[in-house]
Amino acid sequence: MKKNSLQRGLQPRHVQLMAMGGMIGTGIFKGSSDTISAAGPGIIVSYLFTGFLLLIVMTALAEMAIAYPGLNIQGMIQKAFGSRFSFVVGWLYWVNWILVIIVEVLAAASFLQYWLPAAPLWLLSLICTILILSVNLISVKMYGEIEFWLAGIKIITLILFIVIGAALLFGLFSNQEAVYFGNYISHGGFLPKGWGGVFAALLIVVFSFGGSELIGLTVTEMKHMEQTLPKVIKGTMFRVILFYTLPILVICGLIPWNEIGTQGSPFVQVFSATGLQGVAHIMNFVLLTALLSAANSGMYATSRVLYSLAQNQEAPALFSFVTKRGVPIWGIIVSGIALLIGSFIAYLTPEHVFSYLMSIPGFTILFIWTSICLAQLKLRKQYPSTPYFRLWLFPYSTLFAAVALATIFFFFLFTGNIINSGICISILVLLSLLSVLIGRKK
Numbered sequence: 318m319k320k321n322s323l324q325r326g327l328q329p330r331h332v333q334l335m336a337m338g339g340m341i342g343t344g345i346f347k348g349s350s351d352t353i354s355a356a357g358p359g360i361i362v363s364y365l366f367t368g369f370l371l372l373i374v375m376t377a378l379a380e381m382a383i384a385y386p387g388l389n390i391q392g393m394i395q396k397a398f399g400s401r402f403s404f405v406v407g408w409l410y411w412v413n414w415i416l417v418i419i420v421e422v423l424a425a426a427s428f429l430q431y432w433l434p435a436a437p438l439w440l441l442s443l444i445c446t447i448l449i450l451s452v453n454l455i456s457v458k459m460y461g462e463i464e465f466w467l468a469g470i471k472i473i474t475l476i477l478f479i480v481i482g483a484a485l486l487f488g489l490f491s492n493q494e495a496v497y498f499g500n501y502i503s504h505g506g507f508l509p510k511g512w513g514g515v516f517a518a519l520l521i522v523v524f525s526f527g528g529s530e531l532i533g534l535t536v537t538e539m540k541h542m543e544q545t546l547p548k549v550i551k552g553t554m555f556r557v558i559l560f561y562t563l564p565i566l567v568i569c570g571l572i573p574w575n576e577i578g579t580q581g582s583p584f585v586q587v588f589s590a591t592g593l594q595g596v597a598h599i600m601n602f603v604l605l606t607a608l609l610s611a612a613n614s615g616m617y618a619t620s621r622v623l624y625s626l627a628q629n630q631e632a633p634a635l636f637s638f639v640t641k642r643g644v645p646i647w648g649i650i651v652s653g654i655a656l657l658i659g660s661f662i663a664y665l666t667p668e669h670v671f672s673y674l675m676s677i678p679g680f681t682i683l684f685i686w687t688s689i690c691l692a693q694l695k696l697r698k699q700y701p702s703t704p705y706f707r708l709w710l711f712p713y714s715t716l717f718a719a720v721a722l723a724t725i726f727f728f729f730l731f732t733g734n735i736i737n738s739g740i741c742i743s744i745l746v747l748l749s750l751l752s753v754l755i756g757r758k759k
Contacts, residue, residue: 341471341560345525346584346604349565352521353577356514358501358569363518364561371526372550373718374686376708377693378530379550383704384696390530390689391625397692404631404752405745406688411622412744413681415652417527418615419659422446425608431601442660445609450653453616456642460617467610474603475560482567482587504573520679520729523722525561527682528614530689547706616656620648631755680741683726690719 352360381393388396391410395403426441433441452463486498501507508515568583577583588596624645626632636648693708694715708714730738 341468341475341607345475345561345564346607349568349583350577352518352525353565353569353574353583355510355518355521357505357507357509357574359508359510359512359515360518360522360569361562361565362515363522364565367519367522367526368561370686370718370721371529373708373714374689374722375529375550376706377715377718378689379546380704380707381689381693381696382546383706384700384702389621389625390685391622392629393696394688394692395629397695398688400629400631401749401752402688403629404626404755405748406685407622407626407629407631408748408751409677409681409744410685411619411626411652413678414615414618414622415655415659417678418449418612418619418652418656419663421608421612421615422449422656422660423663425605425612428601428605428608431597439661439664442664443657445612446653446656446660449609449612449616450649452613453620453649454644454646456644460613464610464613464617467606467613470603470606471610472560475564478584478587479559479563479567482564482571485587486567486570498570500570500573504575509574516728519725523682523686523725524679527678528611530682530685550706616649616652619652619655620645623648623651631752677741677744679729680726683722683729687719687722687726690715690722694719 352363356363378390378393382388385393385396391403391407394406422442422445423438425445426438429441429445430436430438453460510517568577568587571587572583585596585600588600623632623636624639627634627636627648636645636651638645638647640646694712697711730741
């Protein structure tokens, strides 16, 4: 009997929008207030620097994907460092996305409650979960199509925000006097908290960019991967500038940095200044789509990680089963069960308890990005053939990114909340012990 496998159902347009949409989520729509509060207008430097690191990471990832076309991100790490290390990375990434999906689903339910105040939060969370599972169970092509449109809504919203915000800066759409560039240098200057604030904010910014590496899981299901992937990667800095830097510039230009977030979302504040009717409903819809898009991508990621782990005998063989439509069904079902259990626990526990667990996604992103750089450093000399798309200034660029990411990682680990750091270290130690035990059984 012929064994089914993952299908190359993702079109180039799907992947391009997924790459853009993966960077646009609650990190910009809801997290922008936190990042600006940490560094003031100088947060722009943090976004640009992190975007540069991301460009190196994504280029290294694309180079390895072209050199080894049959491997996804987890397979590349296994090829570089062996099954024990890839076991830790793979399961850590799965835990990361489960936690992210739980938070996104609960947040999406709370936005739905804005229109359905009588509906209980658990019921709305269940509806969101069923919707996400249904999309992922149909086919990868359907997933790509829905994610294409969800990402499109976020992108259009940000472009409108930039255009309207720029007009407001120069006195259009408003009876108020144009503010021009005064807020960038007032209230303590461009760097009100110094370079220390810019560095401290890097932690939050890296978390905001998390999910971009998801492209590394799509390579085995991507049509015309060799042509599509380099185009997507080359647009990384453009996306950072367009979808993060420009909106932050608009927000800091229109609202004094020390007042941002005191009157709700800065996006709502800016749109409200135009006098448009129904701003709250528009932004509620946009935030809802952003959350559902992130959760949808997360469910895709968890199922493919489990499939890859099973292929490498680092997870039960059950997860390698694929339907005729190319869907790793058991990975989606188990991830869905974990999502339901996690959402129920998160619903019952105090908010501060679950916030400790949410330190894991940031920890994982830094760990994964550093691992990608180190894998490329090791594998470059072993490529079966020279890929036509390569990282420039190798090995200096890769070394720079690896050292910078590791520095942020250890700074976060040893200067952050002791409970958060303890949870991260405990999970890493537990997975390392399990990898050794499983390795002995093999």
